[in-house]
Amino acid sequence: MTTWTTLLRALVDPVPDHRPPLAGARRRWVRALPFVAVLAMVGALLPTGIDVLARMYGLNGGLAVTLALVQAGALPLALYRPLTAWQLMAPAALVGAIATHGSAATQPWPWPPPSLLCYLFLMVFLAIRERGRTLLAVWAVTFLGNSLSWTVFSAYFDGTSVVVTALSAVILLLGWSLRGRGEARRLLAAQEQISETERARRTLLEERARIARELHDVVAHHMSVIAVQADSAPYRIEGLPEPAVAEFGQIADAARGSLAEMRRLLGVLRAADTEADKTPQPGLADLPKLLATVAQAGVHAELAVADGVHRLDPVPEAVGLSAYRIVQEALANVVRHAPGATARVRVAAADGSLTVDVDNGPAPGKAPAVETSGSTGHGLTGMRERVRLVAGTLDTGPTADGGYRVAAVLPITAPGENTA
Structure with missing residues (x-):
């Protein structure tokens, strides 16, 4: 057949x-x-x-x-x-x-x-x-x-004329119908090819957008740390000569300028032809190192990981990466908007979900904030996209004491899966 x-x-x-x-x-x-x-x-x-x-x-x-x-x-x-x-x-x-x-x-x-x-x-x-x-x-x-x-x-x-007339009509009509079916099949195949090309293009654009968000999360965090360290150096280190203070001020200005320029170019980076980073993605195990980096910028951060988290099977990569990026962005916001404040990071597991809670108090220090516009640009948007990726929820907002709180609930299993 x-x-x-x-x-x-x-x-x-x-x-x-x-x-x-x-x-x-x-x-x-x-x-x-x-x-x-x-x-x-x-x-x-x-x-x-x-x-x-x-x-x-x-x-x-x-x-x-x-x-x-x-x-x-x-x-x-x-x-x-x-x-x-x-x-x-x-x-x-x-x-x-x-x-x-x-x-x-x-x-x-x-x-x-x-x-x-x-x-x-x-x-x-x-x-x-x-x-x-x-x-x-x-x-x-x-x-x-x-x-x-x-x-x-x-x-x-x-009767031979009738036979020729009738059979020729049948043959021609059947052949024409088969050719029409073949044409329709080819058009359908061509349309499927176009659709597949569009799907591949959309996947590529989504991957580029993900790379752009990753770039923002990583570079903005480290540039913020550089800016805060340079700004706060004259207050943390006594007896600095004036040339050194001026030099630190120039470093801080350059870092803030780089942050502003990066945000202006972020839209272009979403469409740029860039190769995806193939290095292992960070997860929950990298949180202590992240907090140590933030401490260098004068922000004391405390990490509390509940026992239930350690008893979990390996957390899905998407969930672990989302949790890490949310903590990273939340602490970067503390560095930018409340330098010198104390931050608390709590990670717990309950009811098949991973909860991440980051809050901080008001800034006690004299160093000026890196960001004065009250907006972190794409930071909160990136958090929401990461939470949406794993079908979780995100709650952000100021606290009663003048600080800020970020709370995310990330399902460990997809909806409808057995969590046992």
């Missing part, structure tokens, strides 16, 4: 550059089938046609050979140019009908059996290669010719 389906599909596929049917098939024996069929038809119909026209219809040898040769010889041409072959066969059929009219009383007329078989076989090649308008014109000419024979020579009517 699969072989016949493959042959049928290859047969109705249009082949450009006047190549023969099945020319696009992968197997050699499939490509050879049209040639074998034509060779068999010519080998059978050419001598049979000569014999029938000469012996049964009484034509002289030269005319019988000529008519049979034109009609059967048009079949090899039909492999490459079926319409041209029909343009040769149709006049030959008309000449043959006129020449054999004298034998119409005793033999089939106007279609001797070899001519009928040649004409119907040619219809197959026309049906699978030519357009619908061409097929309709061919059948119209066939119908008019047969109708003329019915009208003018009704006394010799024997």
Whole structure:
């Protein structure tokens, strides 16, 4: 069944550059089938046609050979140019009908059996290669010719004209339908290819957006630490000479300028052609190192990890990475907006979810805030996207003592999965 389906599909596929049917098939024996069929038809119909026209219809040898040769010889041409072959066969059929009219009383007329078989076989090649308008014109000419024979020579009517008219219509209609189905299948395949390309493009854009968010999370955090360290150095280190204080001030200004420039370019980075970072992504185990980095900027952070977290199976990478980035961004906000404040990071596990809570008090120090606009740009947006990625919830807002709190609930298992 699969072989016949493959042959049928290859047969109705249009082949450009006047190549023969099945020319696009992968197997050699499939490509050879049209040639074998034509060779068999010519080998059978050419001598049979000569014999029938000469012996049964009484034509002289030269005319019988000529008519049979034109009609059967048009079949090899039909492999490459079926319409041209029909343009040769149709006049030959008309000449043959006129020449054999004298034998119409005793033999089939106007279609001797070899001519009928040649004409119907040619219809197959026309049906699978030519357009619908061409097929309709061919059948119209066939119908008019047969109708003329019915009208003018009704006394010799024997039904062969009806057979040719009906079978040619069936063959042409069936071939046209199969070609239409093949065209629809190709259009569908092309549309699926376009859709697949669009999906790949969308996936690429999403990956670029993820890279851009990662870049913001990492670079903004470290640049904020640099800026705060440089700004607070004159307050933390006594006896600094004026050139050193000025140098630290320039470093802080440069860091703040870099932060502002990075945020302006973040939209461009989302569409940039950048390679994804292939280094291992951080997780819960990297939180102590993160807090140690923040401490260098003068922010004392305390980490409390509940016992239930340690008893969990390995946390899914997406959940661990989201928790780490949320803590990183929350502490970066503390560094930017409340330098010197005390932050508390609590991680717990309950009811199949990982809870991350980061809060801080007001800034007690004299160092100016790195950010004065009251906005962290893409920081909170990145938190929300990460929480949405794992179907969690996020709650942020100021606290009663003038600090800020970030609380996230990250499901460890996807909705509907067994949490046991």
